Amino acid sequence: MVKSLNTKMDHVSKGTWFRNGPIYGKIMVGDKAFEFYNDTKLQDYIQIPWTEVTYVVVDYYFGGRYIPRFEIRTKQDGILRFASRDSRGTLRAVQQRIPREHMRKAQSVGAVFKQRFKKLANLIVKKK
Numbered sequence: 398m399v400k401s402l403n404t405k406m407d408h409v410s411k412g413t414w415f416r417n418g419p420i421y422g423k424i425m426v427g428d429k430a431f432e433f434y435n436d437t438k439l440q441d442y443i444q445i446p447w448t449e450v451t452y453v454v455v456d457y458y459f460g461g462r463y464i465p466r467f468e469i470r471t472k473q474d475g476i477l478r479f480a481s482r483d484s485r486g487t488l489r490a491v492q493q494r495i496p497r498e499h500m501r502k503a504q505s506v507g508a509v510f511k512q513r514f515k516k517l518a519n520l521i522v523k524k525k
Contacts, residue, residue, distance in 0.1 A: 399434070402444050403427025408490035412481040414443065415466070424481050426490040431469060433479065445471060447494050455488060456503040464488065468503075 405428045412424035414433050422435040422442075431450070435441035452470040457463065464484035469477045481487040492500060504512075 399439065399442050399444075401425070401427070401432060402430040402446060403432065404429065407493065408483075408487055410481050410483045410487055412479055412487070414441075415478040415480070424479060424487055426487060426494070428494075431491065443477065445469060445474075445477070449473065450495060450499070452499050452501055453488070453491055453495055454501045454503050461485075 403425065406425055407428065408424075408426040410424050412422065412433065414420045414422065414435075420433075420435055420441055421437075422433055425432040425434070429446060431445045431447070433443045449471045450469055451472055453467060454470065455467045456465060458465070466478055466480040467484065467488060469479065471477065488500075
């Protein structure tokens with residue numbers, strides 16, 4: 398059995414970790430780490446200490462009324478994507494441990510298309 402890094406839990410909810418496919422389990426936000434434990438396989442877990450987190454990027458719609466997913470960017474592991482049944486509560490608990498300037502809004506679909514179109518236009522201009 399895996400031992401938790403936290404001594405006190407701030408928030409616990411059901412969630413999904415998007416690795417190769419969706420992995421269902423429990424998201425736990427505590428005083429020392431962000432943790433995810435799988436419901437069925439005990440070896441599928443992740444513990445992210447707050448010192449390893451660089452940014453939390455939130456994907457939200459309708460002015461924050463709907464938050465489908467969020468991602469945690471770490472120093473070593475890269476980008477880890479999660480979804481929670483209570484995303485708003487989970488992110489409020491994370492916000493207590495992460496400074497506000499490390500919480501970011503994800504780009505909209507239109508902004509992503511615009512950025513890719515500019516890159517494509519620059520490549521075409523450079524070839525000529």
